[in-house]
Amino acid sequence: MDYFIELLFSGLTRGSIYALIALGYTMVYGIIGLINFAHGEIYMIGAFTAFIVATVLSIYGFPLLAIVIIAGVAAVVWAASYGYTIEKIAYKPLRHAPRLSPLISAIGMSIFLQNYVLLAQTSDFLPFPRLIRDFPFMEPIAHIIGSTDLVILVTTVVVMVILTLIIKFSMIGKAMRATSQDRTMATLVGINVNRVISMTFIIGSSLAAIGGLLIASHIGQINFYIGFLAGIKAFTAAVLGGIGSVPGAVLGSMILGLTESFATGYVSSDYEDVFAFSLLVLILIFKPSGLLGKATNQKV
């Protein structure tokens, strides 16, 4: 039973990370209908920035709490800046191009960023500093749920609540929802669509950076290639939940995280990634609109 609960929590932790990344995909897709292929790379850059800042600070002997806060803020700021810049360079000029053009551009961006980090840093796996210490009060249940898992779960819940509040009540959230419903109409009622799109990229990238920071301190190592797999899996989660739908992304991520966790725990860990990819292919074949997504009919 303990094993089951352990797997359950490990699945929820995975799911939370996927959710943080998947939200970026789903929000961008909801607004400009583009699969932001470079999103996984933004997550990677967030993790890398956190790694660099945290290591530098720990070498210079800062206290742990300061390291966590500064590294977290740096990861979010830089990932958001990257997201914003990528949108301006690679997607904005292609807003009225045929559908495939921005997608190819996004793939190019993703390859470019991976190799940029590879060349500027290193191709080796780097040990990520342990930012989250074991809490004393977690001692009795530490064999079931680790302190890192708890932090990840709590952070994710907090972030989700904030995001929901932003989307529901803030001005920019309302503008986002309006833009995703009908971009032309949104322009007509005086919404600055370009600003909304930039904000979407900034928010999505910040979430991915938080995910990157959390997973890197959970796993304990990073390299330039982590974004690819994480990106594909988060995309799978977003599609599973119905791309374009925010609650769908969270639901899909949790389902994906749990199934992966149970599959590796009870079946075999060799085919973990094959499993995620197969799930993606199967969903797209049988229910391309996802669990909570709306089926759209193409009109002439």
Add this chain to the structure above:
Amino acid sequence: MAVFQELKKGVLISLWFVFLTFPVMVIKVDPIARTVTWRWMNALYMAVGTFIIYTLVQFFIKRRGRSKPASTQKEAGSSVIHRLLDNPRRRAMLFVVLAVAAIAFPQLLSSYQTNVMTTALMYVVLGLGLNIVVGLAGLLDLGFVAFYAVGAYTYALLNHHFGLGFWTILPVGGLLAACFGILLGFPVLRLRGDYLAIVTLGFGEIIRLVLENWGEFSKGPSGISNIARPSLFGMELDLHGSIVFNYYLMVLFVIFTIFVVNRLQNSRLGRAWIALREDEIACQAMGIDKHRTKLVAFSLGAFWAGLMGVVFAGKTTFVNPASFTFMESAIILAIVVLGGMGSIVGVILGALILILMPEYLRGLSQYRMLAFGAILVCMMIFRPQGLIANIRRTYVYKKTPNDAQAS
């Protein structure tokens, strides 16, 4: 004043990029030795580089804006190759020159050069194969390398277990890859462009991961070695001989592929593909069987990849899953995009540029993938039609004497 404004903007953008690339470019930490290296020079290079690139881009955008009315003239200039190909006598001359060069190549240059050229020619065929799927039919296939892997492993495994020869396996590998193409194509036909891209990507990764993990079947990550080289009518060739033979084989393959793809392009099927690419609904309204047309595109594209897979296994005598990563698909896609989607000459040129350039600029070869990524982005933004745009065949109505009488 305007110049000053421009300058200010340029400086601001360079500063932004310096900020953006600061943690990754400037700081380098060694977590084990616990040392920090501050590479301030990189920030300076970044600033200067960004400023220059920004100025150049602005300059070109301005010039393009100014010469808008004369764009037809520019268009004509860019299609020198097309004009060359349109004139029958020049075309014949060009072909003769190319044929002589192709035949003389391995005799004049070392076997290393020949080997490099063979690889480039393989990518020409792969690019032409992907061109059917992406360029003509407009289906973005990011898992193209899966079919390449199918071909390579078909030859590797059948040769390893049953000792079957290259020439027997060549059609088998191609057909098996085509079957995989249908297998993948069948369920994903209903999907729209971007979903299709992701599914094909997933498929490509599944094939690679299965090859990596299913040790009893494929020997896992260590791969299969000692695959027989292709033989010439049962003759065993020495190393140099087989390199030269591989080269001529590839030349024949390229000619064959160009012939087939060219014929396909102007066939009923080829026009159906282009129609499908341009507008799916209108295409269906014209009575084209959408599903069948897409399936044929998929399987034909996969067929070429399968053939090349067999050639690849025969050429390197060793296959392992590491040769079939997503990056390989991305390289082939970059070839098609750079050359010009749907354009045969463009794809050939794209393959030669992208494969030969990093080979001869060895010092720059580590920047290869970086450049490929940048090429994909820049081509989409500045020249989506590619280096050599495909010119759609137009049929001109010629007035005959009968028409003149009638009117």
